[in-house]
Amino acid sequence: MTIAPAKAGWRFRQPSVIPGFGLTLGFSLAYLTLIILIPLSGLIWRSAALGWTDFWAIATDRRTLNALEISFGAAFIAAAVNVVFGTLVAWVLVRYRFPGRRIVDAMVDLPFALPTAVAGIALTTLYAPNGWIGHLLAPLGIKVAYTPLGIVVALVFIGLPFVVRTVQPIMEEIDKEVEEAAATLGANRFQIITRILFPGLAPAIVTGFSLAFARGVGEYGSVIFIAGNLPYKSEIAPLLIVIRLEEYNYPAATAIAAIMLLLSFLMLLVINLAQSWSRKRYG
Amino acid sequence: MEVRVANVRKEFDRFPALHDVSLDIKSGELIALLGPSGSGKTTLLRLIAGLERPTRGKIFFGDDDASQKSIQERNVGFVFQHYALFRHMTVADNIGFGLKVRHGPSRPPAAEIRRRASELLDLVQLSGLEKRYPAQLSGGQRQRVALARAMAIEPKVLLLDEPFGALDAQVRRELRRWLREIHDRTGHTTVFVTHDQEEALELADRVVVMSQGRIEQVGSADEIYDTPNSPFVYSFIGESSTLPVKVEDGQVWIADRPIGLSAPHAPSGEAVLYFRPHDVELLDGCSGCIAGTVAASRRVAGTRRVELEIGGERQRVEIELPVDHPAAQKSRVAFRPRRWKLFPAA
Numbered sequence: 315m316t317i318a319p320a321k322a323g324w325r326f327r328q329p330s331v332i333p334g335f336g337l338t339l340g341f342s343l344a345y346l347t348l349i350i351l352i353p354l355s356g357l358i359w360r361s362a363a364l365g366w367t368d369f370w371a372i373a374t375d376r377r378t379l380n381a382l383e384i385s386f387g388a389a390f391i392a393a394a395v396n397v398v399f400g401t402l403v404a405w406v407l408v409r410y411r412f413p414g415r416r417i418v419d420a421m422v423d424l425p426f427a428l429p430t431a432v433a434g435i436a437l438t439t440l441y442a443p444n445g446w447i448g449h450l451l452a453p454l455g456i457k458v459a460y461t462p463l464g465i466v467v468a469l470v471f472i473g474l475p476f477v478v479r480t481v482q483p484i485m486e487e488i489d490k491e492v493e494e495a496a497a498t499l500g501a502n503r504f505q506i507i508t509r510i511l512f513p514g515l516a517p518a519i520v521t522g523f524s525l526a527f528a529r530g531v532g533e534y535g536s537v538i539f540i541a542g543n544l545p546y547k548s549e550i551a552p553l554l555i556v557i558r559l560e561e562y563n564y565p566a567a568t569a570i571a572a573i574m575l576l577l578s579f580l581m582l583l584v585i586n587l588a589q590s591w592s593r594k595r596y597g
Numbered sequence: 598m599e600v601r602v603a604n605v606r607k608e609f610d611r612f613p614a615l616h617d618v619s620l621d622i623k624s625g626e627l628i629a630l631l632g633p634s635g636s637g638k639t640t641l642l643r644l645i646a647g648l649e650r651p652t653r654g655k656i657f658f659g660d661d662d663a664s665q666k667s668i669q670e671r672n673v674g675f676v677f678q679h680y681a682l683f684r685h686m687t688v689a690d691n692i693g694f695g696l697k698v699r700h701g702p703s704r705p706p707a708a709e710i711r712r713r714a715s716e717l718l719d720l721v722q723l724s725g726l727e728k729r730y731p732a733q734l735s736g737g738q739r740q741r742v743a744l745a746r747a748m749a750i751e752p753k754v755l756l757l758d759e760p761f762g763a764l765d766a767q768v769r770r771e772l773r774r775w776l777r778e779i780h781d782r783t784g785h786t787t788v789f790v791t792h793d794q795e796e797a798l799e800l801a802d803r804v805v806v807m808s809q810g811r812i813e814q815v816g817s818a819d820e821i822y823d824t825p826n827s828p829f830v831y832s833f834i835g836e837s838s839t840l841p842v843k844v845e846d847g848q849v850w851i852a853d854r855p856i857g858l859s860a861p862h863a864p865s866g867e868a869v870l871y872f873r874p875h876d877v878e879l880l881d882g883c884s885g886c887i888a889g890t891v892a893a894s895r896r897v898a899g900t901r902r903v904e905l906e907i908g909g910e911r912q913r914v915e916i917e918l919p920v921d922h923p924a925a926q927k928s929r930v931a932f933r934p935r936r937w938k939l940f941p942a943a
Contacts, residue, residue: 489679489681491677491679491681492681492682492683494648494668494675494677494681495675495677495681495682495683495743495746496683496694496698497648497668497669498646498647498648498668498669498671498673498674498675498747499694499695499698499746499747499749499750500669500672500695500698500699500750501669501694501695501698502669502698505698509694509698510683513685514684514685516685
């Protein structure tokens with residue numbers, strides 16, 4: 315085996331024992347370009363054909379704004395709900411041994427696999443005013459199906475596995491000794507959870523949140539069945555895009571898509587920055 | 598604070614980890630629990646801390662029955678082998694944690710906590726590292742922080758579980774001396790677990806030798822080394838050589854020859870002779886000695902280790918000679934142990 319002598323001067327990357335950096339990077343870039351960059355730049359390209367004034371008119375249209383607000387708002391609320399209950403589910407799965415644990419564990423993945431339309435129809439049936447759950451809520455004046463609340467319910471369903479599956483492995487890695495150390499120092503169970511365990515899990519929880527959120531923003535199949543799709547009230551942005559497409563109004567569709575792309579990108583960027591900051595600090 | 602372990606038994610899933618262990622630890626003492634892995638030393642330490650509950654028996658802190666108290670109430674400082682620092686907190690926050698989680702009037706004000714943390718950092722010689730995170734410290738530094746954190750709550754006892762086990766030899770020796778200094782200065786009753794006999798003998802006031810869930814012997818380094826009370830302690834602490842022998846008429850025999858050792862109080866019959874390989878007297882002639890042919894000779898640091906084959910059964914035994922001793926060149930060596938002990942044959 316020979317080792318190539320290190321070249322003097324500036325290097326893009328330190329030489330590594332693993333060969334094939336050039337090849338794998340080249341492949342990764344080509345792949346990303348093909349799968350992600352070309353379609354996205356096509357999107358920008360088409361919406362750019364619109365011209366700035368038209369673009370602005372579509373972007374600030376009441377219906378577009380409402381749709382975006384509902385999409386991002388519902389996704390945010392759903393991701394927040396999932397963070398709480400997903401972490402709880404992960405906790406139960408990691409910390410306790412009970413009969414049927416593996417079945418519950420497998421069940422968490424169902425929203426990944428189930429066609430979203432099936433999920434949407436099932437949820438609508440349950441939460442409709444005459445459904446199993448809906449008829450219990452109706453006397454209380456709570457309407458779930460055909461309202462923004464229904465959208466949240468659908469997105470909670472879709473997003474749950476993202477939180478559970480990101481938090482679970484980190485939770486399994488928590489060192490029992492750290493908890494014991496806290497206990498010997500006098501911390502009670504509540505203090506151990508809030509001051510020791512939770513901060514350790516925070517990066518994973520943020521990742522789970524951003525994944526569930528991103529999934530929620532883009533979700534279409536399950537939402538359109540339960541949302542009722544009333545313009546200005548319970549119409550999500552992806553649906554509005556489809557409506558514009560059906561009207562052959564391609565520029566408007568791509569304009570809304572471009573706005574969604576931009577907003578999603580910004581939010582994910584912020585979340586990623588927050589994460590790399592915390593990683594740098596806590597190592 | 599005195600600690601008394603009274604007839605404690607601990608079972609894990611019906612498998613006994615400790616059988617009926619009793620131990621008195623004096624106030625201000627530095628005591629080592631020494632034994633091979635699986636001897637129950639860590640279990641005993643965790644029982645004292647309250648991290649485990651005894652199946653039977655009690656543990657007293659002074660006159661208080663601590664076995665009824667939770668970990669939080671026991672007020673012990675525990676140091677783990679792998680530090681168990683809180684990664685998301687600075688060094689100062691780690692040390693102050695035990696004070697911050699207190700309730701009501703026992704909780705000192707924030708400025709006082711900060712002052713205590715920097716005082717303890719001075720004590721463990723890490724002044725100026727308050728703002729660092731554990732990930733930014735070396736192993737030795739982390740363990741010092743862990744010790745400072747344990748001492749911050751003014752514990753009744755300080756318990757250390759293989760505190761230097763994860764560190765390299767150099768740092769380990771350094772920290773060993775340093776821990777002794779800290780102990781002499783602060784006077785905490787301290788119990789530490791180790792499987793390193795050198796560490797135990799050098800550092801502790803008294804050493805507790807454990808094996809298979811039982812205490813074999815408790816004593817000072819001298820007592821443990823010079824008068825081991827069981828075959829296990831003899832072979833576990835320091836080097837030892839053994840020979841199967843026979844006792845008759847108060848004399849020790851190998852095969853059909855007396856070896857010049859008298860054991861007037863030993864019962865007649867089969868026995869095993871234990872001695873230290875370096876603690877032997879070399880003899881020229883052989884009337885009443887152990888003689889054997891040299892089977893192997895190895896240079897080990899400052900001495901020469903010679904392996905002898907004794908008698909017709911070619912029993913192998915090891916002794917140590919000075920490097921330049923002429924006997925090492927011979928093919929036949931005769932010797933007699935200076936200090937030795939007989940244990941009944943197993």
